[in-house]
Amino acid sequence: MARKANNSFFLEEWLRTVSGSSVSGDLVKQNSAPSARSIIQAWSEIRESLQNQNFDSRYLQALRALVSSESTIHVADPQAKLLISILAFQDVSLPSESYTLVLRLLYVWIRKAFRPSQALVGVAVQAIRGVVDDRRNLQPALVAQSVLVSGAFACVPSLSGDVKVLCLELLCRLLEEEYSLVGSQEELVPVVLAGIGYALSSSLDVHYVRLLDLLFGIWLKDEGPRGTVTYGLMILHLIEWVVSGYMRSNSINKMSLFANEVLETSKEKYAVFAVFMAAAGVVRASTAGFSSGAQSLEISKLRNSAEKRIEFVAQILVSNGNVVTLPTTQREGPLLKCFAIALARCGSVSSSAPLLLCLTSALLTQVFPLGQIYESFCNAFGKEPIGPRLIWVREHLSDVLFKESGAISGAFCNQYSSASEENKYIVENMIWDFCQNLYLQHRQIAMLLCGIEDTLLGDIEKIAESSFLMVVVFALAVTKQWLKPIVSKERKMVTSVKILVSFSCVEYFRHIRLPEYMETIREVISCVQENDAPCVSFVESIPAYDSLTNPKDLFTQRIKYEWSRDDVQTSRILFYLRVIPTCIGRLSASAFRGVVASTMFLYIGHPNRKVAQASHTLLAAFLSSAKESEEDERTQFKEQLVFYYMQRSLEVYPEITPFEGLASGVATLVQHLPAGSPAIFYSVHSLVEKASTFSTESLQGRKSDPGNQILELLLRLVSLVDIQVLPYLMKSLAQLVIKLPKERQNVVLGELYGQVAESDDVIRKPSLVSWLQSLNYLCSNNRTEVLASGSTIDTSNQLAARL
Template sequence: MARKANNSLFLEEWLRVVSGSSISGSLVKQNSAPSARSIIQAWSEIRESLQNQKFDTRYLQALRALVSSESTIHVADPQAKLLISILDLRDVCLPPESYTLVLRLLYVWIRKSFRPSQALVGLAVQAIFGVLDDRSILQPALVAQSVLVAGAFACVPSLSGDLKLLSLELLCRILKDEYSLVGSQEELVPVVLAGVGYGLSSSSVVHYVRLLDFLFGIWLKDEGPRACVTHGLMILHLIEWVVSGYMRSNYVEKMSLFATEVLETYKTKYTVFAVFMAAAGVLRASAAGFSTGAQNFEIVSKLRNSSEKRVLSVAQLLVSNGDVTLPATQREGLLLKCFAIALARCGSVSSSAPLLLCLASALLTQVFPLGQIYESFCKAFGKDPIGPRLIWVREHISDVLFKESGAITGAFCNQYASASEENKYNVENMIWDFCQNLYLQHRQIALLLRSIEDTLLGDIEKIAESSFLMVVVFALAVTKQWLNPVVSQERKMETSVKILVSFSCVEYFRHIRLPEYMETIREVISCVQENDATCVSFVESIPAYDSLTNPKDLFTQKIEYEWSRDDVQTSRILFYLRVIPTCIGRLSASAFRRVVASTMFLYIGHPNRKVARASHTLMVAFLSSAKQSEEDERNQLKEHLVFYYMQRSLEVYPEITPFEGLASGVAALIRHLPAGSPAIFYSVHSLVEKASTFNADALQGRKSDPGNQILELLLRLVSLVDIQVLPYLMKSLAQLIIKLPKERQNMVLGELYGQVAESDDVIRKPSLVSWLQSLNYLCSKNKSEGSASTSMMDTSNQLAARL
């Protein structure tokens, strides 16, 4: 960036870009690229106007056309002489705007000329002195352009010392006499700063301190510009540009003077935020490596050390004022914002506790001011209009501070990596608390604004989604610090649980697949899987059942609360449903019964099938798990839970319960419950009873039809259930099959025959033969009632004979 700055033709335009300013500084809007002919015609109109002393609308349009083409045109010395002649006019009434446009063209001339005429520069400076003496024509834009041109003149390398001095005198006079006009319009700030920057970069040291006094003191004046992050960034990059020039040109005296006057001396007339951003600009310039020679290296080192000390002093100032998570004044809020963006741009800075704490505070209160947003909306909900708050949130999203949240997070993680263990622990807890508050507060705002102010809610969630990325990147940095063999088991376990709980709180905002997220999850889960107590600690952090279905928060009094429509809460529970199976073997049966079971059964009935499926997967994981120290208790709980599992699953099938989840759950309970378990008999009975609720057409339809899915599942169970349950299953199937149309009856019998005939299980074959004979008996008994066909009886007899 520093090299781009030094190659920038128009410094003020570069300052606008790097500061993220959305305000255009163009004097004239350019609609299309000008042609060479139109440019020649414009100069002709100006020359003719000067000769005839007639400055009408054509003259003004010509100036506008040239200024709108400033990026492409070249102003030669003869044309500059023409412009200076216009400024020298005293007895002619010119349009006020024309003075500003003429000065802009002179700026284009001086910035693009390789070696401008020194005589013309002298004439131009004198002419500007004369223009500024006429108070009747002074306007903010004219003053700002005068500052810019005077500064640009002063930094021309080929200019004589006398002309540089004259230009600097002009610059300082304007800044002293007209400072109230300088800061009166936002779009003029980069123009004025660029003019001062040009003056500071001049080889002359005359008036140097006066320029520094203006640059760092104007923000304290009542008529001065409003201090903001955008202006702070302009100062940062302006000083980067100036100091980079010093380093390249070996201006040792100026570097030493800058260090003494700005960085090492505390002046009450200097604004803290401006000096701080200047220090960051020095750090950025010094990181670019322009230094050459031993003397230069020494002064650059001094500059850097002084800058780091100044940055640290501001951090200590903020920390000393109390809780850095709650900036007490607007000034402190601005400092925190500048602190965050400066450390994100200035490169590496020596680690210290105040820097780490300030960065953490800046992220949690300024970059992601979600706490302020939520508090504001909850207090004003139903009272004040939403519009102003919508503007505030949208402005923050477009702000440069928010756009650079990733770089700020990177600077924060760098500081964290070098911090002491105590400071690491402090900022970790700040982030984890932020996650908890984010969950609680966004849950409220989402319920209040959903379908009422979706646009506003979407903007708030953009900020929250970005904060999720910050949490993930930081959590990965934490795992690299603590999840290694040399760290105590207690610290590793505590950190793992806190990360998992924090991730559950921000899960709602995870919309993309992040490698950092997956890597962190793998690391912390592997730690949780090593220890029973850690597993229980994590599981016990799941919100209580009562709080899920009937929260006592005040906000629920404002709406009709439905747990299944609470999307933020659902995302958090879904996280638990997915993570608990990975460590289910470490979880005791009593903990599963006490903490997990009720929530799992609640979300089996969630209308979101993804959530319901995850609940079934958790049930499967528990049924499949084993823990030698409590085998009997665990098996007893499995059998107990199966009864409610089948009831809960089938009562919402097929509307909610996904068949894949149900099928996996039934298969798991049959495989892992003891042979002949009453729970298995109950499960078979429940499935048959559910299948009976579908009519014959549903049972013979497509495989994806709900009734047919249940029937297919029952058929698969023939090869899964133990020999004690098999007769009951077959009897139940027979009663179900005889109600089917004859085509479907034969098809089902064929499927059963193929399933058992291909099996090596010699125990099941006699049972199937016996069942086919029983089915034949039922068919003959019900034939007179039309329940079965002769074809089915023949088929069953044939199959029995073949087996």
């Protein structure tokens, strides 16, 4: 009894699936798979009810059981005849639900039948007609199922033309007279569309234009269904299915008629969004491949007409001057949404300026409507409940448009790659401006909602994270266009800087390692490294110090602002801290002083150790850099930086300053500042002074203890500092070492012996040997005299052997 369909499917279920509809179309809630026995029992109950004309609850339950099993059961002709008999009853009052269930079973029959009885189909159409003519029976679900089954009857190839005409006439009459019933329930729309799709697939041309008028005009009727992205997708895939059938069956006349009525003629009674989605469906169908001869030519003409219609709709949305009109009306928003998802679904479409500009606008205002979200929340914060907005954001996350943002971004990049230079420039600036606004606006919303509405903030950031992926993919496409040898240096530099600045703005949303991101960064940084101008331009885009610590934005008046808690801003600055070292040799001392230094020192004191570490790394990069044109000025400025660096670093050590950062900074300064620089002396003095503030236990304890870390750093400097600073370092170390317990002294001396033994510096080594001998003597005799370089004390054989 239960048997698979002969490669058939239910069109309305497919439409729900491909459109991402979340509304169930089940007439009856489906339970577990039915057994053959339960199906046989259900048919028996129906037969008995018909014979006894006793349609009680058992009869209704049997119908429900069969409909709930529609995907697995097979309805044969005898069973269809039984169902038709129920519809033909004149004097018996049946539950209104039973008619809908019976029609559904007849639909299962016709879709799964191998060769249905033509006579039986004719009787069924007459019976359905009788049911719908009785106004007492008319319910939305009954009308929708009547349209569906009538269309399914009409597309059966083996039926005669007369029967098909009856089916088509019934379907058209129902839609023309009862469209308000259909539009009243969302779950019925795919059912009705499937019925029209079946009817359009009929071999007859009769009623064809009438069917098209119904399909494309019902959306403009006051009581008809409203145009949405979901319904638009249903139209797209419905037309794809219908036109693919024309192409397979070589229905040249149908293709020509469809092109003439829908694509090549503008009709006021046709909804623009529906025609647009239909055109996209034609393009999608045509990508399956062309046949040879006349059919290939007709398909090519059909596709060409569809692409022209798509471009025409795009021009509607583009204002004068090639600037996309942002959606300000209820009509523009849905149309832009349909535009975005249609181009993502229909494959490659010939590039044009209107297409590119509309797709850009759709991405920035509909797929990622962050500007609208931010504005709404900031305006309502503290005045209105958050709940409704939470629902709005969550609904967008579950919407098919957002779920396909990746495919839409891909279609956008394809359009961009084929665009003219002028339009590329327009679109690039739109994306870069979007990044700037995203940074400024998300800072506000993050500070306002953090700790108050974390769930809502998390949902908003999911949308922003997805927009980050779009920006990265687009930026990579931009580099492939402009960072080529044939492009002018100026264009490459400007593009590289804009990409870096834009990436800094969206850095907060980068939570995964993207190959596209890394490839783009490598490309643009290599371009920036070639010349001073782009390096300076990028560095000068860093937010000013005052705006970092005391922003004048309106939102800061509503909260107590703390720069170190502004995570969005911190992520942006961290991006700069990481990128600037890669081109530090191109940056002048004056530029570093005027733009970078204050921000670097500010973030050295950031409680996030990763951020503080990046600041230390930046300083080390500058200290180790060189620029021939300003050697003296650069050296002087480096020494000035070191004085403040040591103060800033040690005042927050170990609470904030990471030891690794401090150690790299100090090691770099002693190696790259001039020999005998006062800044090096000051650094050693500061380290010793800081070490002396820790307890003896800290100086002799674990390696991770802060006092011991500084002592280890001082020991490391013995092999790094120049010969002029070495005596002072040795004296300072002696002051620390002789205060240590005996056991710790031995460890320190052992480390120093090892350093000196490995040294091949014939100038430094005698002084170190002499100093070590003296230090060893003092430690052995618990003496506390201050040692100076050059002290002479006789060495023991053991010490001499070690050195």
